[in-house]
Amino acid sequence: xxxxxxxxxxxxxxxxxxxxxxxxxxxxxxxxxxxxxxxxxxxxxxxxxxxxxxxxxxxxxxxxxxxxxxxxxxxxxxxxxxxxxxxxxxxxxxxxxxxxxxxxxxxxxxxxxxxxxxxxxxxxxxxxxxxxxxxxxxxxxxxxxxxxxxxxxxxxxxxxxxxxxxxxxxxxxxxxxxxxxxxxxxxxxxxxxxxxxxxxxxxxxxxxxxxxxxxxxxxxxxxxxxxxx
Amino acid sequence: xxxxxxxxxxxxxxxxxxxxxxxxxxxxxxxxxxxxxxxxxxxxxxxxxxxxxxxxxxxxxxxxxxxxxxxxxxxxxxxxxxxxxxxxxxxxxxxxxxxxxxxxxxxxxxxxxxxxxxxxxxxxxxxxxxxxxxxxxxxxxxxxxxxxxxxxxxxxxxxxxxxxxxxxxxxxxxxxxxxxxxxxxxxxxxxxxxxxxxxxxxxxxxxxxxxxxxxxxxxxxxxxxxxxxxxxxxxxxxxxxxxxxxxxxxxxxxxxxxxxxxxxxxxxxxxxxxxxxxxxxxxxxxxxxxxxxxxxxxx
Numbered sequence: 001x002x003x004x005x006x007x008x009x010x011x012x013x014x015x016x017x018x019x020x021x022x023x024x025x026x027x028x029x030x031x032x033x034x035x036x037x038x039x040x041x042x043x044x045x046x047x048x049x050x051x052x053x054x055x056x057x058x059x060x061x062x063x064x065x066x067x068x069x070x071x072x073x074x075x076x077x078x079x080x081x082x083x084x085x086x087x088x089x090x091x092x093x094x095x096x097x098x099x100x101x102x103x104x105x106x107x108x109x110x111x112x113x114x115x116x117x118x119x120x121x122x123x124x125x126x127x128x129x130x131x132x133x134x135x136x137x138x139x140x141x142x143x144x145x146x147x148x149x150x151x152x153x154x155x156x157x158x159x160x161x162x163x164x165x166x167x168x169x170x171x172x173x174x175x176x177x178x179x180x181x182x183x184x185x186x187x188x189x190x191x192x193x194x195x196x197x198x199x200x201x202x203x204x205x206x207x208x209x210x211x212x213x214x215x216x217x218x219x220x221x222x223x224x225x226x227x228x229x
Numbered sequence: 230x231x232x233x234x235x236x237x238x239x240x241x242x243x244x245x246x247x248x249x250x251x252x253x254x255x256x257x258x259x260x261x262x263x264x265x266x267x268x269x270x271x272x273x274x275x276x277x278x279x280x281x282x283x284x285x286x287x288x289x290x291x292x293x294x295x296x297x298x299x300x301x302x303x304x305x306x307x308x309x310x311x312x313x314x315x316x317x318x319x320x321x322x323x324x325x326x327x328x329x330x331x332x333x334x335x336x337x338x339x340x341x342x343x344x345x346x347x348x349x350x351x352x353x354x355x356x357x358x359x360x361x362x363x364x365x366x367x368x369x370x371x372x373x374x375x376x377x378x379x380x381x382x383x384x385x386x387x388x389x390x391x392x393x394x395x396x397x398x399x400x401x402x403x404x405x406x407x408x409x410x411x412x413x414x415x416x417x418x419x420x421x422x423x424x425x426x427x428x429x430x431x432x433x434x435x436x437x438x439x440x441x442x443x444x445x446x447x448x449x450x451x452x453x454x455x456x457x458x459x460x461x462x463x464x465x466x467x468x469x470x471x472x473x474x475x476x477x478x479x480x481x482x483x484x485x486x487x488x489x490x491x492x493x494x495x496x497x498x499x500x501x502x503x504x505x506x507x508x509x510x511x512x513x514x515x516x517x518x519x520x521x522x523x524x525x526x527x528x
Binding site: 049051072075076077078079083085089091093102103105106107108110111150151 | 232233235236239431432434435436437438439440441442443445
């Protein structure tokens with residue numbers, strides 16, 4: 001589903017954020033990307049979302065080579081991804097429901113059906129009936145759920161989440177992870193960037209570890225399906 | 230097709246919502262655009278009215294043929310038959326006695342004329358040519374002057390020519406004004422759209438990140454420019470119509486003092502539609518340029 005081959009990202013000022021990184025994630029897998037801050041997690045996230053392009057190497061998502069992607073094809077790639085940003089990027093001037101309606105409007109989803117679909121997404125992340133509230137009225141954990149609802153409302157095959165549990169207490173973090181696991185169980189490929197050791201210790205998942213731009217891999221100690229929350 | 234239509238409808242609704250969200254700003258923008266469009270429109274209307282005024286005045290297109298004082302009755306008949314042959318239009322014969330009588334009726338003239346030993350006025354023909362173009366009037370007058378016993382041919386063509394070129398100059402000035410203010414309208418829209426983009430930077434950034442195409446982001450901005458321009462055009466129509474309503478009574482009074490009747494022509498429904506369409510097109514253009522330039526800065 002996601003294949004990275006010898007990916008290097010060098011910024012104009014000479015800093016090498018990713019060095020010769022290769023990995024493969026198959027469909028339906030849930031993989032964690034970890035490492036200290038500044039290790040290159042966010043850079044990799046940006047490359048996968050086609051926000052930036054690799055200096056060399058190739059990234060193939062769902063059969064599409066991102067390096068060969070034309071500028072006007074990028075929006076169509078992003079529609080297949082459920083992106084959850086570290087700073088969430090919620091729109092605070094509109095209601096919770098309107099935030100979730102935005103991706104549907106972008107793909108031209110029928111206006112009549114859109115609210116029903118958005119409500120379903122909100123229910124799935126545990127925010128049923130909160131559509132009329134404004135994001136500012138939500139707790140940190142609830143805001144993160146809203147960000148997830150917006151990412152999944154178009155039913156993407158891949159979810160990319162950048163530090164989705166940062167700034168959350170342990171209980172909220174576990175609830176958020178359960179939501180991701182529920183999506184993985186219905187076949188969605190999930191890649192989560194995190195540096196939260198608690199979560200990794202708990203789930204014992206497949207981990208891609210970045211250290212100063214270099215990647216090492218750690219296979220799961222036990223099958224993910226058997227992991228208990 | 231219906232999805233395409235729905236997306237346009239959404240964009241239009243979005244643009245309307247943004248216009249209504251800041252009513253004072255919108256009102257000011259509309260007023261500025263309205264005033265910018267009012268000046269060339271008013272100029273155009275003035276020229277149209279002047280053209281109508283001159284077109285309605287038959288006196289301008291008359292040629293007077295004055296015969297020699299010693300012209301006999303048969304010689305008058307000769308001129309008459311020549312006019313018939315030339316099929317120059319309609320004409321009227323004014324005998325010298327009648328001309329004198331009319332002059333006596335004019336205020337203050339009776340005394341002067343009474344002191345004259347004999348009638349100094351000649352017989353005359355007043356010709357209203359069928360073809361009233363200045364060039365053909367000129368050639369007609371030239372041919373009249375070669376006829377026997379014709380002493381003088383009077384043509385007001387110089388006046389017509391002068392007015393004609395004056396109108397043409399006026400038209401050119403209005404056109405230049407129109408170009409200038411069209412530029413102003415595009416600039417005004419350019420700036421409002423720039424402010425819109427700044428105000429919505431967060432929303433635009435998120436939309437791009439989750440897969441919005443440039444078209445999706447630009448569409449409501451284009452509609453915004455279009456609506457603002459078209460409403461500005463209607464605003465200008467309102468201003469011009471109000472102005473012509475205010476001017477109608479004094480113009481009619483002036484015309485009455487000159488012994489004619491003239492009603493000022495205001496904007497027709499068709500003119501208003503055209504004005505709104507021009508405003509809309511220019512607004513759309515300004516929005517398009519602005520969106521192209523300013524959206525590039527949001528990655």
